[in-house]
Amino acid sequence: PHQFSGGQRQRIGIARGLALNPEIIVADEPVSALDVSVQAQVVNLLDRLQAEFNLSYVFIAHDLSIVRHISDRVGVMYLGRFVEIGTDAEIYDHPTHPYTQALLSAVPVPDPAAREFRERIILHGDVPSPANPPSGCRFRTRCWKAQKRCELEVPLLAVPAAFLDADSPARHASACHFAEEKRVVPPEGTLDAVPGEGGQEDAAGRAAEAAQATERPGPADRDEGPPPPSGSSRAV
Numbered sequence: 001p002h003q004f005s006g007g008q009r010q011r012i013g014i015a016r017g018l019a020l021n022p023e024i025i026v027a028d029e030p031v032s033a034l035d036v037s038v039q040a041q042v043v044n045l046l047d048r049l050q051a052e053f054n055l056s057y058v059f060i061a062h063d064l065s066i067v068r069h070i071s072d073r074v075g076v077m078y079l080g081r082f083v084e085i086g087t088d089a090e091i092y093d094h095p096t097h098p099y100t101q102a103l104l105s106a107v108p109v110p111d112p113a114a115r116e117f118r119e120r121i122i123l124h125g126d127v128p129s130p131a132n133p134p135s136g137c138r139f140r141t142r143c144w145k146a147q148k149r150c151e152l153e154v155p156l157l158a159v160p161a162a163f164l165d166a167d168s169p170a171r172h173a174s175a176c177h178f179a180e181e182k183r184v185v186p187p188e189g190t191l192d193a194v195p196g197e198g199g200q201e202d203a204a205g206r207a208a209e210a211a212q213a214t215e216r217p218g219p220a221d222r223d224e225g226p227p228p229p230s231g232s233s234r235a236v
């Protein structure tokens with residue numbers, strides 16, 4: 001087997017997985033350590049097999065663009081726990097958990113105009129040991145919104161109270177006491193220049209407006225005052 005290439009080994013692994021005629025395949029990092037063209041081949045193969053054999057995948061990966069491409073539902077994990085679950089559009093376009101927002105802000109944006117309106121969130125500190133996780137919210141040691149309540153209470157993975165009655169894609173499960181919708185990159189398509197309407201400059205303005213329009217005011221149940229100044233733990 002050591003003489004096979006990485007892509008060949010992945011295909012062999014997929015063939016072995018299919019041998020028992022499964023309904024579900026758990027694919028743990030199936031495209032990591034492959035070069036981009038081979039990644040595309042493996043993802044296309046998985047797509048084709050899914051349609052042909054009516055398969056479901058549990059797809060575990062760190063590459064957010066591939067996760068979005070292949071997934072119908074996305075779960076974001078931090079330190080061994082789910083922190084946010086929703087459809088791909090809910091998670092990517094309307095994230096409400098600070099960790100998801102920080103992850104998405106790290107995705108490279110190829111369009112220079114869109115990049116200008118991307119809010120980069122830098123997390124400080126190291127990931128704590130899963131053997132000795134922080135009390136309360138596991139993300140609190142790196143979260144710029146952490147307050148006393150985060151130390152004392154484990155946030156449940158559920159639709160936050162602030163969104164229970166909302167008719168919005170932000171209404172999905174998020175394990176945060178202070179969940180707020182925040183779009184960190186402009187929505188797709190808002191930067192397309194429209195002939196006769198001011199071109200790229202106006203398009204960039206529309207993108208900024210669209211990004212601002214998705215930010216909701218703070219949750220009504222926030223009861224411990226405003227979060228600390230963002231400059232102390234976040235660089236934009």
Ligand code: SF4
Nearest residue numbers: 137140143150176177
């Ligand atoms: S519960 Fe608190 S520490 Fe955890 S993600 Fe939400 S604001 Fe941050």
